[in-house]
Amino acid sequence: MQLASLSGNLLYFSFVAYLVATLFFGGAVKGAKTQESYKNNRWRKIAISITIIGFITHLGYFITRWIASAHAPVSNMFEFITAFAMMVVGAFILLFFLYRTPSLGLFALPLAVVMIGYASMFPRELTPLIPALQTHWLTIHVITAAMGEAILAISAVAGLVFLLKNIDLTKRSKQRFWLESVMFTLILVVGFILSSSTFAIMGYEAKFTYINKNEQTAQIVYNYPPLFGMNEYESLTPDKMTPLAEMPPIVNAKTLTTFVWSVATGIVLYLLLRLILRRPIAALFQPFAKKANSEVMDEIGYRSVLIGFPVFTLGALVFAMIWAHEAWSRFWGWDPKEVWALITWLFYAAYLHLRLSRGWEGEKSAWLAVIGFIIIMFNLIAVNLIIAGLHSYA
Amino acid sequence: MSKIKCQCGHENPFGTVLCEQCGRPQTDEARESKLIDMRYEGSARRSQTYKRSIVDKIWNFFSSVKVGINIIIAVLVTSAIGTIFPQKLFVPATTEADIFAYYEKHYGFAGTLYYKLGFYDMYNSWWFIILIGMLGTSIIIASVDRVIPLYKSLKKQRTKRHTSFLKKQRIYAEGVVADSNSSFDKAEEKLKELRYNVKIEEGALLAEKGRFSRWGPYVNHTGLIIFLFAVLLRTLPGFYVDETVWLREGETRAIPGAPGYYLKNNDFIIETYSKEEDAAFGQAIDRVGTIVKNFQSDVTLFKDPEGGLPGQSEQMEFVKDYSITVNNPLNFDGFNVYQMDYRLNELKSMTFQLMEKTTDKSFGEFTVDLLNPERLYELNEGAIVELLEFYPDFDGVEDGEPVTKSPIPNNPAFIFNMVTTAKPEGEKSFVAIRQTLETNVNDYEVKFVSAETRDITGLVVRKDKTLYLLLLGGIIFMIGVAQGSYWNHRRIWIQKGDGNELVLAGHTNKNWFSLKKELDKVKLYADLPQYEDRQETKFDDDGKKGDKS
Ligand code: HEM
Numbered sequence: 001m002q003l004a005s006l007s008g009n010l011l012y013f014s015f016v017a018y019l020v021a022t023l024f025f026g027g028a029v030k031g032a033k034t035q036e037s038y039k040n041n042r043w044r045k046i047a048i049s050i051t052i053i054g055f056i057t058h059l060g061y062f063i064t065r066w067i068a069s070a071h072a073p074v075s076n077m078f079e080f081i082t083a084f085a086m087m088v089v090g091a092f093i094l095l096f097f098l099y100r101t102p103s104l105g106l107f108a109l110p111l112a113v114v115m116i117g118y119a120s121m122f123p124r125e126l127t128p129l130i131p132a133l134q135t136h137w138l139t140i141h142v143i144t145a146a147m148g149e150a151i152l153a154i155s156a157v158a159g160l161v162f163l164l165k166n167i168d169l170t171k172r173s174k175q176r177f178w179l180e181s182v183m184f185t186l187i188l189v190v191g192f193i194l195s196s197s198t199f200a201i202m203g204y205e206a207k208f209t210y211i212n213k214n215e216q217t218a219q220i221v222y223n224y225p226p227l228f229g230m231n232e233y234e235s236l237t238p239d240k241m242t243p244l245a246e247m248p249p250i251v252n253a254k255t256l257t258t259f260v261w262s263v264a265t266g267i268v269l270y271l272l273l274r275l276i277l278r279r280p281i282a283a284l285f286q287p288f289a290k291k292a293n294s295e296v297m298d299e300i301g302y303r304s305v306l307i308g309f310p311v312f313t314l315g316a317l318v319f320a321m322i323w324a325h326e327a328w329s330r331f332w333g334w335d336p337k338e339v340w341a342l343i344t345w346l347f348y349a350a351y352l353h354l355r356l357s358r359g360w361e362g363e364k365s366a367w368l369a370v371i372g373f374i375i376i377m378f379n380l381i382a383v384n385l386i387i388a389g390l391h392s393y394a
Numbered sequence: 395m396s397k398i399k400c401q402c403g404h405e406n407p408f409g410t411v412l413c414e415q416c417g418r419p420q421t422d423e424a425r426e427s428k429l430i431d432m433r434y435e436g437s438a439r440r441s442q443t444y445k446r447s448i449v450d451k452i453w454n455f456f457s458s459v460k461v462g463i464n465i466i467i468a469v470l471v472t473s474a475i476g477t478i479f480p481q482k483l484f485v486p487a488t489t490e491a492d493i494f495a496y497y498e499k500h501y502g503f504a505g506t507l508y509y510k511l512g513f514y515d516m517y518n519s520w521w522f523i524i525l526i527g528m529l530g531t532s533i534i535i536a537s538v539d540r541v542i543p544l545y546k547s548l549k550k551q552r553t554k555r556h557t558s559f560l561k562k563q564r565i566y567a568e569g570v571v572a573d574s575n576s577s578f579d580k581a582e583e584k585l586k587e588l589r590y591n592v593k594i595e596e597g598a599l600l601a602e603k604g605r606f607s608r609w610g611p612y613v614n615h616t617g618l619i620i621f622l623f624a625v626l627l628r629t630l631p632g633f634y635v636d637e638t639v640w641l642r643e644g645e646t647r648a649i650p651g652a653p654g655y656y657l658k659n660n661d662f663i664i665e666t667y668s669k670e671e672d673a674a675f676g677q678a679i680d681r682v683g684t685i686v687k688n689f690q691s692d693v694t695l696f697k698d699p700e701g702g703l704p705g706q707s708e709q710m711e712f713v714k715d716y717s718i719t720v721n722n723p724l725n726f727d728g729f730n731v732y733q734m735d736y737r738l739n740e741l742k743s744m745t746f747q748l749m750e751k752t753t754d755k756s757f758g759e760f761t762v763d764l765l766n767p768e769r770l771y772e773l774n775e776g777a778i779v780e781l782l783e784f785y786p787d788f789d790g791v792e793d794g795e796p797v798t799k800s801p802i803p804n805n806p807a808f809i810f811n812m813v814t815t816a817k818p819e820g821e822k823s824f825v826a827i828r829q830t831l832e833t834n835v836n837d838y839e840v841k842f843v844s845a846e847t848r849d850i851t852g853l854v855v856r857k858d859k860t861l862y863l864l865l866l867g868g869i870i871f872m873i874g875v876a877q878g879s880y881w882n883h884r885r886i887w888i889q890k891g892d893g894n895e896l897v898l899a900g901h902t903n904k905n906w907f908s909l910k911k912e913l914d915k916v917k918l919y920a921d922l923p924q925y926e927d928r929q930e931t932k933f934d935d936d937g938k939k940g941d942k943s
Pocket residue numbers: 346349352353355356456457458459460461462463465466529532533536537540608610611612614615618875878879
């Protein structure tokens with residue numbers, strides 16, 4: 001148990017390190033007057049050093065947790081997302097040393113920070129492995145797939161920097177709208193983290209029994225004030241809020257409640273920010289992207305897909321098929337999770353082919369990279385929590 | 395069609411854009427453009443050359459990357475639609491009517507529509523299969539269209555290129571240096587140090603590396619085609635076996651799909667995590683409840699003896715003992731047997747005793763094997779119990795007759811005839827769980843004593859002859875993508891002009907930054923004219939685009 005708490009502290013340390021490093025990358029970008037000093041200044045060196053220290057402690061978290069639970073810590077949402085965040089930082093470090101541009105760090109590290117924050121909203125205790133997961137293929141498959149996805153994520157970061165730099169935010173346009181939508185989505189994630197941790201700190205709990213899809217009685221605990229009730233719910237904690245509406249059995253009202261709370265918090269947060277700033281949120285970040293070189297960002301975007309695509313293929317398709325063959329007797333079963341890995345793969349294949357034709361560099365590529373990341377996140381979050389949730393009604 | 399003869403004397407195939415040997419542009423378009431398209435070295439591709447007949451049109455359609463991308467996107471979108479609601483495969487219903495009812499009940503109108511449009515079985519639908527077929531066709535045609543001319547022109551390229559070829563490269567420099575001969579020699583030295591393959595001919599230098607990476611896409615497409623071919627093979631009969639077998643503890647059965655092999659289930663085990671043994675997981679166990687640690691079937695594999703008659707199970711030969719767990723299938727002779735499912739506590743046998751009602755006197759116990767019940771049970775003092783009828787899965791009475799739902803002993807019921815010396819003609823009694831019916835009032839009764847249960851394991855038997863082909867396709871694909879992604883084909887041309895003039899050009903199929911970095915190193919060492927990247931300022935003309943900070 002001591003190892004487990006050491007592991008938690010290491011992760012906490014990395015979280016802080018990434019925050020601090022972000023500030024230094026900000027300094028490196030802001031402080032630079034010319035391209036030359038932009039490339040070579042003290043802030044940048046400090047920033048990357050702190051990033052590497054954070055990465056090492058993150059790795060320390062990963063290893064100690066591995067030892068404590070005796071299996072690779074990639075077996076539930078918390079573990080997977082923190083590992084993914086670690087690999088995003090790793091991929092960033094790799095591309096930083098190839099291209100040495102601090103603008104990338106300024107956006108990649110906050111992404112890692114948000115991810116760790118998001119991951120921490122899920123149960124954090126060590127969980128044992130169910131029989132299907134007891135194999136080295138799990139470790140190999142998940143780690144390789146996450147590595148591939150992390151490298152692909154850097155492409156989206158580069159794309160975002162490119163877009164922030166090149167889209168004119170003073171005029172109304174489709175591009176401005178969509179860029180702002182991306183910002184809005186990020187704020188929704190922050191909304192989830194905020195609302196979830198608020199109720200967690202308050203220790204909110206509302207318990208219900210309900211009748212599930214298979215017409216059996218089951219129990220469920222909400223950590224948010226229940227806006228929606230499960231099918232034929234009955235409260236076990238009558239002093240807590242009564243749900244506003246009852247859902248049919250196929251809808252997981254608890255997930256829906258969490259979702260609505262997070263979105264509502266996100267919207268409030270977004271509107272507040274807009275009121276205070278009096279301009280699009282993207283405009284807040286734009287100055288930080290201005291010093292970036294669009295050529296370099298485009299190149300990083302393409303290069304990271306080139307580096308990440310083979311790794312992703314190996315992890316998310318080849319190793320996944322081998323494992324599925326060992327565990328479930330078939331290498332492919334059209335399960336939603338598998339299909340979404342295939343979709344991700346096809347998407348990046350399309351990206352690579354589009355790059356072969358003229359006119360797809362720059363802004364179009366940048367958009368594609370951002371969409372690719374959205375697909376990856378969709379597979380990680382929505383497919384796990386919503387689509388798969390329909391089948392395995394937990 | 396006639397060949398195109400270049401000024402340099404080389405005869406190029408019809409349709410060539412850049413001379414295979416010297417690189418001179420052969421078409422007006424290529425002559426006029428500022429930068430030439432180097433992707434396929436300006437070689438004569440069938441799709442760009444022949445456009446008349448139907449065959450040409452089909453060829454050109456499938457060889458277009460745009461069409462290819464559209465097919466990929468179409469597969470992507472249909473796949474995604476298939477995940478909106480669960481596929482037929484995951485729906486707990488077997489008949490079409492039940493399946494339809496399921497979608498209607500759970501997803502309302504959207505579900506009805508989903509069913510009606512056939513999206514509930516997306517991945518087996520004819521249009522999905524056609525899309526995959528088109529994808530395969532496109533990959534094959536597009537690759538053949540390009541790889542052959544590309545191979546030829548890369549092989550034939552000469553070291554010395556015409557200046558019109560060099561002038562139209564993205565990286566280009568011309569200028570006078572202090573001593574062109576020394577610069578030339580030093581450049582050669584440095585380029586070799588950077589692991590370029592350097593060739594020199596009449597004051598011209600060609601440094602090349604990573605040409606093999608150009609074959610990456612074709613290698614990976616070959617892998618994909620092999621994979622798709624293997625998937626196609628699986629649909630033919632005989633290429634793969636997929637059977638389910640339920641084995642009770644203690645039972646031996648022929649393995650379906652694997653003639654001559656038998657499997658005995660010695661024991662089925664479920665283990666769960668306990669807080670004592672797995673202390674680290676205490677919290678999780680508290681939160682979730684039971685978490686399964688292991689599903690395991692301890693089995694023994696037998697086979698028919700060599701040369702023996704099949705099916706004579708007394709003569710089975712022992713092959714091996716094995717513990718099948720979820721990630722460890724039993725392997726033999728190309729077959730795999732997987733742990734897939736289980737049922738616990740099926741009734742195995744029931745033990746009764748025959749009693750005289752008034753005195754509670756027992757004539758002894760007898761045990762009915764519920765799978766192979768015997769007809770007669772001889773007890774003490776000459777008493778006999780005869781099993782007249784047996785209903786393994788008793789489901790009430792229809793038309794005055796008891797009926798059974800299935801042959802599985804879920805709810806056994808019996809009609810016994812109890813014969814004793816006092817009642818030699820016997821008394822009849824209907825016995826089911828927690829109930830006894832008698833037509834007349836009997837003196838004797840059969841009383842339930844105990845029951846024995848056992849577990850059943852659900853195993854899946856698979857044999858897949860295409861597995862190695864699939865794996866081969868996967869490996870070739872991986873080699874191809876790595877080859878094309880992690881290496882680049884870089885070329886640098888340096889040619890001496892009049893006096894101390896030098897001309898330099900560079901090309902790479904991707905990753906221009908690394909090419910430029912290497913060129914910088916060469917330039918620093920060898921004193922070369924400063925090159926220009928004619929695409930550098932494509933995006934950034936800073937200042938113009940509203941920087942408000
Ligand atoms: C899922 C299917 C496919 C995958 C995974 C795939 C994969 C790839 C990859 C990884 C590359 C290398 C890209 C690069 O290095 O930038 C490539 C190149 C290429 N692919 Fe595909 N491909 C697929 C389908 C297709 C289809 C349907 C076509 C049909 C037009 C096609 C035509 C090409 C061409 C023409 C190239 C460029 C070859 C070259 O540069 O010499 N691919 N493909």
